Amino acid sequence: MHEYPITQQIIKIAENHAKKANSAKVITINLVVGEYSGFIGESIQMYFDVISENTLCDGAKINIQRVKPKLRCNQCGTYFERKAFSFQCPACGGEGGPTEIGKEFYIDSIEVE
């Protein structure tokens, strides 16, 4: 449910962006959403369709670029995707630790008319 306030924020940011560009319509909002960000893309689109009515974002499309979480090897520094039940580095067999990759949540770009 926490997608609701964040979607309101996204619409506000996009509207400001459109106003600054002297545009009356937002066409596309490109979002980057990590799988560990805690936000679900489908929910954002669902709320967006409802909240954006009668705003400059009415009818705009949300484009979501998903980011898979990655671990970083403690020994050789390789970034890799975690396999089920394993933290093992595919390059050297060392142990991987968590990184910020996969926790992203931001607006990459906004396209206006």
Ligand SMILES: [Zn+2]
């Ligand atoms: Zn390694």
